[in-house]
Amino acid sequence: MSGFLDYIAGADLVTEKAVVLMQDRAVVGLSTWLLDAALAAEKANRELQFVTPPTSRVTHAVRTQLLVGGSRWVVQADSPYDGLTGVPLTWDGELFVPTGKAGRPRPSQHWLAPPDEIHANLQIVARVRHAAVESAVVGGATEFLFRELAGGPPAGWGTEEPVSQPWDIRELTQFCRRWAPRSSLLTVAGEGAASGVIDIDVRPAGLEETATIAIGYQGMETPLPEALFPAVRELAERFEVVSMFMLGIGGSADACLLPRFTGVADPVALVIGQDGRAAMGPEAAKAVEAGVATSIGHDTALWFPIGTGYCAPDWETFSTTMRRITIATAHHSGKPSTQKVEFTMPN
DSSP states (O other): OOGGGGGOTTOSEEOSSEEEEEOOSSEEOOOHHHHHHHHHHHHTTOEEEEEEOTTOEEOHHHIIIIITTTOEEEEOSSSOEETTTOOBEEEOSSSEEESSSSSOOOOOHHHHSOOSOOEEEEEEEEEEEEOOSTTOOOSHHHHHHHHHHSSSOEEEEESSSSOOEEOOHHHHHHHHHHHTTSOEEEEEEESSSEEEEEEEEEETTEEEEEEEEEEEOSSSOOOOHHHHHHHHHHHHHHSEEEEEEEEEEEEOTTSOBOSSOOOOOEEEEEEEOHHHHHHHTHHHHHHHHTTSOEEETTTTEEEEEOOOSSOTTHHHHHHHHHHHHHHHHHHHHTSOTTOOOOOOOOO
16 A cells, blocks of 8 residues: 555545545535545545435536546445446445446436436536737636626636635636646636636647536526527637537536436537638538528637437437538548547536
8 A cells, every 4th residue: 555645634544446535515525635635546546435425415526527537426325326327336345346247237226216306407618719828818718608607707716616716817817827838727616506617728729728617507497509609609709619518417406416316418509619610621611501500709610509408319419410520521631530520528
């Protein structure tokens, strides 16, 4: 066992295979303890596992930065289960592992039990590009999305949750500048039911700001594409949008993830930016003429409305749209159709 693992703040158990933390709280955020434990576990080739009661929920930042990255949320009910997938778990002496044989085990009955309330959540991943100049200011696209879609600007930002700094894009930019050329991963929170993370990366083409945001709504209806379009169109006029994807999914009213099955995420809309549009060649104009897409951002990007965010067949529309983009890109480049237009999707 690696010595430095013995001193992880907040770790309740360290084995040869896992770092285990007990999190007995209503909301588990991307705290310094979790981040430090995740880093230590990764360095030692161990799995981070955090254990909560069935009444807990986790923030969107924890979901996108830890759970999708290989950490496990263990919900301790009558019998433990995975809070993200519902897979029943058992402790094997080293870590929590799926119960039974390999394959696709039936989800836990606790996970399948309907929660008291389910509310519509909108998940957004938007990537914009800034010129790599000394005067560049990052965070503006994230602020715009919060204002237009979450009802107000972010309340604060930080490097963990809860956020520690009042929202100020110039201070945020100064932080990222000091950290460059390394990437900056920042947390952001709104006044209401909205939160997320911002990635600032230095790329050959410029500075890329990727905002991953979750917004909670009262009720079960996600905003339809036509309601979202004006904000996305203005975003594309103000910034160079590289890509954007929107999903609807059930969750809590504060946009946290519940340890229950709340439905399958369904697509709402996507945007491909200047690079993707150029890669499509003449087919981009044909998509606009056919009404499949709308030209936005001074004709630099394409908006594709997909569905309602709560209708599984919308994935067929999404697949058809992506197939068309893929074929158009391959035809224009003269390369095999395995080359795809790049865009970022929520996890």
